[in-house]
Amino acid sequence: DSGVTQTPKHLITATGQRVTLRCSPRSGDLSVYWYQQSLDQGLQFLIQYYNGEERAKGNILERFSAQQFPDLHSELNLSSLELGDSALYFCASSGEPTDTQYFGPGTRLTVL
Amino acid sequence: DQQVKQNSPSLSVQEGRISILNCDYTNSMFDYFLWYKKYPAEGPTFLISISSIKDKNEDGRFTVFLNKSAKHLSLHIVPSQPGDSAVYFCAASPNFYGGSQGNLIFGKGTKLSVKP
Numbered sequence A: 001d002s003g004v005t006q007t008p009k010h011l012i013t014a015t016g017q018r019v020t021l022r023c024s025p026r027s028g029d030l031s032v033y034w035y036q037q038s039l040d041q042g043l044q045f046l047i048q049y050y051n052g053e054e055r056a057k058g059n060i061l062e063r064f065s066a067q068q069f070p071d072l073h074s075e076l077n078l079s080s081l082e083l084g085d086s087a088l089y090f091c092a093s094s095g096e097p098t099d100t101q102y103f104g105p106g107t108r109l110t111v112l
Numbered sequence B: 001d002q003q004v005k006q007n008s009p010s011l012s013v014q015e016g017r018i019s020i021l022n023c024d025y026t027n028s029m030f031d032y033f034l035w036y037k038k039y040p041a042e043g044p045t046f047l048i049s050i051s052s053i054k055d056k057n058e059d060g061r062f063t064v065f066l067n068k069s070a071k072h073l074s075l076h077i078v079p080s081q082p083g084d085s086a087v088y089f090c091a092a093s094p095n096f097y098g099g100s101q102g103n104l105i106f107g108k109g110t111k112l113s114v115k116p
Helices: none
Strands: A005-007 A010-013 A019-024 A031-037 A043-050 A053-057 A064-068 A074-078 A087-094 A107-111 B010-014 B019-025 B030-038 B045-051 B056-059 B062-067 B072-077 B086-094 B110-115
Touching: A005 A087, A010 A019, A019 A087, A019 A107, A031 A074, A043 A064, A043 A074, A074 A087, B010 B019, B019 B030, B019 B086, B019 B110, B030 B062, B045 B056, B045 B062, B045 B072, B072 B086
Parallel strands: A010 A107, B010 B110
Antiparallel strands: A005 A019, A019 A074, A031 A043, A031 A087, A043 A053, A064 A074, A087 A107, B019 B072, B030 B045, B030 B086, B056 B062, B062 B072, B086 B110
Protein backbone atom coordinates (compact mmCIF):
# COMPACT_ATOMS: atom_id res chain seq x y z
CA ASP A 1 0.00 0.00 0.00
CA SER A 2 1.59 3.25 -1.21
CA GLY A 3 -0.55 5.46 1.03
CA VAL A 4 -2.07 7.23 -2.00
CA THR A 5 -5.79 6.66 -2.38
CA GLN A 6 -7.92 7.15 -5.45
CA THR A 7 -11.66 7.03 -5.86
CA PRO A 8 -13.57 5.62 -7.55
CA LYS A 9 -11.78 2.44 -8.66
CA HIS A 10 -13.99 2.04 -11.69
CA LEU A 11 -16.15 4.50 -13.58
CA ILE A 12 -18.38 3.77 -16.56
CA THR A 13 -20.01 6.68 -18.33
CA ALA A 14 -21.25 7.82 -21.72
CA THR A 15 -19.75 10.09 -24.34
CA GLY A 16 -20.35 13.76 -23.70
CA GLN A 17 -20.53 13.33 -19.96
CA ARG A 18 -18.36 14.86 -17.21
CA VAL A 19 -16.63 12.97 -14.41
CA THR A 20 -14.44 13.81 -11.42
CA LEU A 21 -11.62 11.61 -10.19
CA ARG A 22 -10.33 12.09 -6.67
CA CYS A 23 -6.89 11.57 -5.17
CA SER A 24 -5.63 11.78 -1.59
CA PRO A 25 -1.84 11.97 -1.37
CA ARG A 26 0.34 10.30 1.24
CA SER A 27 0.31 12.07 4.56
CA GLY A 28 2.62 15.06 4.40
CA ASP A 29 3.17 14.98 0.63
CA LEU A 30 2.72 18.37 -1.01
CA SER A 31 3.09 17.35 -4.67
CA VAL A 32 0.38 15.58 -6.63
CA TYR A 33 0.75 14.30 -10.18
CA TRP A 34 -1.84 12.94 -12.60
CA TYR A 35 -1.01 10.39 -15.31
CA GLN A 36 -3.07 8.69 -18.01
CA GLN A 37 -2.40 5.17 -19.23
CA SER A 38 -4.26 4.24 -22.40
CA LEU A 39 -4.31 0.74 -23.88
CA ASP A 40 -0.77 -0.43 -24.77
CA GLN A 41 0.66 2.94 -23.82
CA GLY A 42 3.04 4.01 -21.14
CA LEU A 43 1.95 6.46 -18.52
CA GLN A 44 1.49 9.95 -19.93
CA PHE A 45 2.05 12.85 -17.55
CA LEU A 46 -0.94 15.18 -17.42
CA ILE A 47 -0.42 17.78 -14.71
CA GLN A 48 1.33 18.47 -11.40
CA TYR A 49 0.31 20.50 -8.38
CA TYR A 50 2.46 21.57 -5.46
CA ASN A 51 0.84 22.84 -2.28
CA GLY A 52 -2.25 23.99 -4.12
CA GLU A 53 -0.57 25.59 -7.11
CA GLU A 54 -0.18 24.23 -10.63
CA ARG A 55 3.51 23.48 -11.24
CA ALA A 56 3.76 21.70 -14.56
CA LYS A 57 1.54 20.69 -17.44
CA GLY A 58 2.03 17.79 -19.78
CA ASN A 59 -0.22 16.38 -22.48
CA ILE A 60 -3.44 17.45 -20.84
CA LEU A 61 -6.40 18.20 -23.08
CA GLU A 62 -8.32 21.45 -22.70
CA ARG A 63 -11.39 19.37 -21.79
CA PHE A 64 -9.51 18.20 -18.71
CA SER A 65 -8.77 20.27 -15.63
CA ALA A 66 -7.46 19.64 -12.16
CA GLN A 67 -7.08 21.35 -8.84
CA GLN A 68 -5.48 20.74 -5.46
CA PHE A 69 -7.41 21.77 -2.38
CA PRO A 70 -6.13 23.23 0.92
CA ASP A 71 -6.23 19.77 2.51
CA LEU A 72 -3.93 18.70 -0.36
CA HIS A 73 -6.31 16.25 -1.99
CA SER A 74 -6.68 16.68 -5.73
CA GLU A 75 -9.42 16.24 -8.28
CA LEU A 76 -9.14 15.64 -12.01
CA ASN A 77 -12.17 16.78 -13.99
CA LEU A 78 -12.81 15.27 -17.40
CA SER A 79 -15.56 16.81 -19.51
CA SER A 80 -17.17 16.24 -22.93
CA LEU A 81 -15.89 12.71 -22.70
CA GLU A 82 -14.94 10.81 -25.84
CA LEU A 83 -14.39 7.11 -26.43
CA GLY A 84 -10.65 7.73 -26.59
CA ASP A 85 -10.63 9.02 -23.03
CA SER A 86 -11.14 5.47 -21.78
CA ALA A 87 -7.98 4.74 -19.80
CA LEU A 88 -6.44 4.17 -16.41
CA TYR A 89 -5.85 7.42 -14.56
CA PHE A 90 -3.16 7.36 -11.90
CA CYS A 91 -2.41 9.86 -9.22
CA ALA A 92 1.02 10.01 -7.59
CA SER A 93 2.38 12.07 -4.74
CA SER A 94 5.75 13.10 -3.41
CA GLY A 95 7.08 15.35 -0.70
CA GLU A 96 9.06 17.67 -2.92
CA PRO A 97 8.99 17.57 -6.73
CA THR A 98 12.36 15.81 -6.78
CA ASP A 99 11.36 13.11 -4.32
CA THR A 100 10.25 9.62 -5.33
CA GLN A 101 6.70 9.54 -6.64
CA TYR A 102 4.33 7.06 -5.01
CA PHE A 103 1.39 5.96 -7.10
CA GLY A 104 -2.18 5.23 -6.18
CA PRO A 105 -4.04 2.15 -7.50
CA GLY A 106 -5.66 4.11 -10.31
CA THR A 107 -9.17 4.79 -11.57
CA ARG A 108 -10.31 2.85 -14.62
CA LEU A 109 -12.53 5.04 -16.77
CA THR A 110 -14.67 3.45 -19.46
CA VAL A 111 -16.51 5.74 -21.86
CA LEU A 112 -19.28 4.02 -23.83
CA ASP B 1 7.68 10.92 -30.78
CA GLN B 2 8.59 8.58 -27.96
CA GLN B 3 11.42 9.90 -25.83
CA VAL B 4 11.69 6.76 -23.71
CA LYS B 5 11.52 3.43 -25.50
CA GLN B 6 11.25 -0.09 -24.20
CA ASN B 7 11.49 -2.13 -27.36
CA SER B 8 10.70 -5.51 -25.83
CA PRO B 9 7.01 -5.78 -24.89
CA SER B 10 7.66 -9.03 -23.07
CA LEU B 11 10.43 -11.18 -21.61
CA SER B 12 10.32 -14.72 -20.26
CA VAL B 13 13.02 -15.99 -17.89
CA GLN B 14 13.58 -19.13 -15.85
CA GLU B 15 13.57 -18.80 -12.07
CA GLY B 16 17.08 -18.28 -10.70
CA ARG B 17 18.45 -16.86 -13.96
CA ILE B 18 19.19 -13.23 -14.76
CA SER B 19 16.49 -10.93 -16.17
CA ILE B 20 17.73 -8.01 -18.26
CA LEU B 21 15.26 -5.28 -19.18
CA ASN B 22 16.36 -2.58 -21.59
CA CYS B 23 15.40 1.02 -22.12
CA ASP B 24 16.56 3.64 -24.65
CA TYR B 25 16.03 7.38 -24.54
CA THR B 26 16.47 10.20 -26.99
CA ASN B 27 16.55 13.38 -24.91
CA SER B 28 20.04 14.31 -23.71
CA MET B 29 18.45 16.60 -21.08
CA PHE B 30 17.32 13.58 -19.09
CA ASP B 31 19.47 13.42 -15.98
CA TYR B 32 17.56 11.08 -13.69
CA PHE B 33 16.18 7.65 -14.50
CA LEU B 34 13.88 5.31 -12.62
CA TRP B 35 12.39 1.86 -12.87
CA TYR B 36 8.89 1.11 -11.67
CA LYS B 37 7.23 -2.27 -11.29
CA LYS B 38 3.51 -2.74 -11.80
CA TYR B 39 1.29 -5.67 -10.84
CA PRO B 40 -2.21 -5.99 -12.34
CA ALA B 41 -4.85 -3.81 -10.66
CA GLU B 42 -2.19 -1.88 -8.74
CA GLY B 43 -0.34 1.37 -9.31
CA PRO B 44 3.34 1.41 -10.30
CA THR B 45 5.78 0.84 -7.45
CA PHE B 46 9.17 2.53 -7.36
CA LEU B 47 12.02 0.02 -7.70
CA ILE B 48 15.36 1.75 -8.25
CA SER B 49 16.77 4.94 -9.69
CA ILE B 50 20.04 6.28 -11.08
CA SER B 51 21.45 9.73 -11.55
CA SER B 52 23.16 10.65 -14.80
CA ILE B 53 26.42 11.22 -12.91
CA LYS B 54 26.59 7.49 -12.13
CA ASP B 55 26.80 4.47 -14.39
CA LYS B 56 25.58 1.85 -11.93
CA ASN B 57 23.29 1.63 -8.92
CA GLU B 58 22.60 -1.51 -6.97
CA ASP B 59 19.87 -2.45 -4.49
CA GLY B 60 19.77 -6.09 -3.46
CA ARG B 61 18.88 -8.23 -6.44
CA PHE B 62 18.30 -5.18 -8.64
CA THR B 63 21.01 -3.28 -10.50
CA VAL B 64 20.51 -0.47 -12.98
CA PHE B 65 23.21 0.36 -15.52
CA LEU B 66 23.37 3.63 -17.42
CA ASN B 67 25.31 4.18 -20.65
CA LYS B 68 24.96 7.89 -21.40
CA SER B 69 26.87 7.85 -24.65
CA ALA B 70 24.49 5.21 -26.00
CA LYS B 71 21.47 6.76 -24.26
CA HIS B 72 20.67 3.35 -22.89
CA LEU B 73 19.86 1.92 -19.49
CA SER B 74 19.16 -1.58 -18.31
CA LEU B 75 17.73 -3.24 -15.24
CA HIS B 76 19.27 -6.53 -14.10
CA ILE B 77 17.45 -8.80 -11.71
CA VAL B 78 19.58 -11.58 -10.24
CA PRO B 79 18.38 -14.14 -9.36
CA SER B 80 14.93 -13.82 -10.86
CA GLN B 81 11.99 -15.05 -8.78
CA PRO B 82 8.40 -15.86 -9.78
CA GLY B 83 7.24 -12.90 -7.64
CA ASP B 84 9.17 -10.60 -9.97
CA SER B 85 6.62 -11.32 -12.71
CA ALA B 86 5.14 -7.91 -13.47
CA VAL B 87 5.28 -5.07 -15.97
CA TYR B 88 8.43 -2.97 -15.63
CA PHE B 89 8.39 0.67 -16.68
CA CYS B 90 11.45 2.75 -17.38
CA ALA B 91 11.03 6.48 -16.66
CA ALA B 92 13.16 9.57 -17.12
CA SER B 93 13.13 13.09 -15.80
CA PRO B 94 14.50 16.10 -17.68
CA ASN B 95 16.66 18.54 -15.79
CA PHE B 96 15.84 16.79 -12.50
CA TYR B 97 18.67 18.40 -10.55
CA GLY B 98 18.19 21.71 -12.26
CA GLY B 99 14.83 22.20 -10.66
CA SER B 100 12.63 20.04 -12.84
CA GLN B 101 9.06 19.91 -11.71
CA GLY B 102 9.41 16.18 -11.26
CA ASN B 103 7.12 14.98 -14.01
CA LEU B 104 8.29 11.67 -15.38
CA ILE B 105 8.33 10.43 -18.94
CA PHE B 106 7.58 6.73 -19.11
CA GLY B 107 8.26 3.98 -21.60
CA LYS B 108 5.47 1.59 -22.59
CA GLY B 109 6.69 -1.16 -20.31
CA THR B 110 8.06 -4.70 -20.56
CA LYS B 111 6.07 -7.60 -19.19
CA LEU B 112 8.41 -9.96 -17.34
CA SER B 113 7.38 -13.55 -16.73
CA VAL B 114 9.56 -15.62 -14.43
CA LYS B 115 8.80 -19.32 -14.77
CA PRO B 116 9.35 -21.69 -11.82
